[in-house]
Amino acid sequence: MDRKELENKIIELVAVSYNKQPSELSLETNFKNDLSGASIQMVALVAEIENELDAMIALQDAAACNTIGELVDAVEAEL
Amino acid sequence: MSVLDGIYAKAKANPQKVAFPEATNEKMMQAAYEAGREGCILPVLVGNAEEIRTLAKERGYEASAFTIADINEETEKARIIAEYVALPDTKLREKALGRRMQNPLYYAMAMQKIGEVSVTFAGIDNTTGDVLLAGQMMIGLAPGIQTVSSIGLCDIPGFEGSEGSLLAVGDSAVCTNPTSEQLADIAISACDTVKSLLSWEPRCAFVCYSTLGSGQGELIDKVTKALAIANEKRPDLAIDGEFQFDAAISREVAKKKVRRESKVAGKANVIIWPDLNVGNVGVKLIQQFGHADAYGPMLQGFNGIVCDCSRGAPVSEIKGNIVISAVRAAGMDKA
Numbered sequence: 001m002d003r004k005e006l007e008n009k010i011i012e013l014v015a016v017s018y019n020k021q022p023s024e025l026s027l028e029t030n031f032k033n034d035l036s037g038a039s040i041q042m043v044a045l046v047a048e049i050e051n052e053l054d055a056m057i058a059l060q061d062a063a064a065c066n067t068i069g070e071l072v073d074a075v076e077a078e079l
Numbered sequence: 080m081s082v083l084d085g086i087y088a089k090a091k092a093n094p095q096k097v098a099f100p101e102a103t104n105e106k107m108m109q110a111a112y113e114a115g116r117e118g119c120i121l122p123v124l125v126g127n128a129e130e131i132r133t134l135a136k137e138r139g140y141e142a143s144a145f146t147i148a149d150i151n152e153e154t155e156k157a158r159i160i161a162e163y164v165a166l167p168d169t170k171l172r173e174k175a176l177g178r179r180m181q182n183p184l185y186y187a188m189a190m191q192k193i194g195e196v197s198v199t200f201a202g203i204d205n206t207t208g209d210v211l212l213a214g215q216m217m218i219g220l221a222p223g224i225q226t227v228s229s230i231g232l233c234d235i236p237g238f239e240g241s242e243g244s245l246l247a248v249g250d251s252a253v254c255t256n257p258t259s260e261q262l263a264d265i266a267i268s269a270c271d272t273v274k275s276l277l278s279w280e281p282r283c284a285f286v287c288y289s290t291l292g293s294g295q296g297e298l299i300d301k302v303t304k305a306l307a308i309a310n311e312k313r314p315d316l317a318i319d320g321e322f323q324f325d326a327a328i329s330r331e332v333a334k335k336k337v338r339r340e341s342k343v344a345g346k347a348n349v350i351i352w353p354d355l356n357v358g359n360v361g362v363k364l365i366q367q368f369g370h371a372d373a374y375g376p377m378l379q380g381f382n383g384i385v386c387d388c389s390r391g392a393p394v395s396e397i398k399g400n401i402v403i404s405a406v407r408a409a410g411m412d413k414a
């Protein structure tokens with residue numbers, strides 16, 4: 001999976017976990033300011049990443065990402 | 080009969096299966112053994128069966144006291160995985176679940192989710208963060224709840240409240256600076272917790288430095304908004320505020336300060352702090368000046384009973400928390 005495919009996949013997974021449309025999201029989308037989700041949504045996202053991409057990201061590492069772009073970086077490092 | 084004696088009696092009347100994913104830990108194994116031997120629970124030790132059997136023998140425990148769930152037994156593991164992923168609203172699928180279940184904490188919670196045990200009891204080797212993450216991922220949150228929180232039960236000598244010397248307070252341990260939405264969740268979960276554990280009819284008060292508008296400011300706005308959210312989400316529960324602490328628990332003070340009908344004012348049995356600063360200081364004040372025994376913190380908000388005990392806890396305290404969690408699980412089943 002190249003970087004662009006990974007970015008699209010993670011945007012798709014964020015959309016599912018946070019109940020958004022992928023078109024509303026970008027690499028610059030900020031979890032805290034733009035999505036304002038509860039921690040349970042981040043847990044769901046970590047589980048989806050594990051299911052779909054076979055990458056185990058620690059919740060605290062995912063929660064430390066400010067933007068979707070930073071999360072892509074974290075997942076890419078695990079693949 | 081003390082509150083803990085009453086809880087032990089309830090546990091013995093309907094012993095629940097409790098999973099121990101940190102079974103090799105000496106204190107945990109001893110607490111599980113004693114709680115099982117006293118008839119309060121049916122202990123299920125989760126991990127490497129050979130290691131558990133060896134340690135149990137070395138420590139002088141009869142093997143018949145425990146059921147052992149071997150995480151290395153592939154047929155059984157496959158069965159649990161198949162049952163788990165067939166459930167609605169579970170987050171992990173086969174491959175990811177199988178990998179997670181190499182960790183006994185996740186294996187135990189998978190067993191709990193499919194109904195083979197009623198409680199997962201951990202926290203002595205795993206961190207609180209590990210337990211909270213596994214609980215959210217494997218057990219999930221209760222319907223309508225988005226926040227994991229905690230309550231404690233205080234037994235305060237000389238206090239004559241609506242439940243005698245007992246008062247439930249929360250959240251004094253998990254949520255640092257809850258939003259209004261989170262405060263509402265804490266109150267709703269707390270009501271459900273005291274119902275399941277103590278069979279109380281909850282009367283829950285949001286407390287802060289104002290009683291019904293006597294003070295103003297953003298700290299109070301947060302609390303009044305939480306009250307509105309909680310009442311809208313769960314109109315069946317008696318949740319009221321905003322009250323000062325004395326107006327919440329003292330009938331005399333409530334008569335003067337609360338000049339409207341309230342099922343809660345003056346007779347609250349559940350207190351919801353506005354944030355962790357207040358909660359932590361409040362519990363310490365109750366303990367230091369009120370010479371109270373404080374039980375907990377009990378985790379709440381999960382769609383099942385998940386427990387995180389203190390890593391420094393002595394065996395007696397661990398055992399008490401095991402029994403409390405088993406009674407909560409039995410109470411949830413009845414609800």
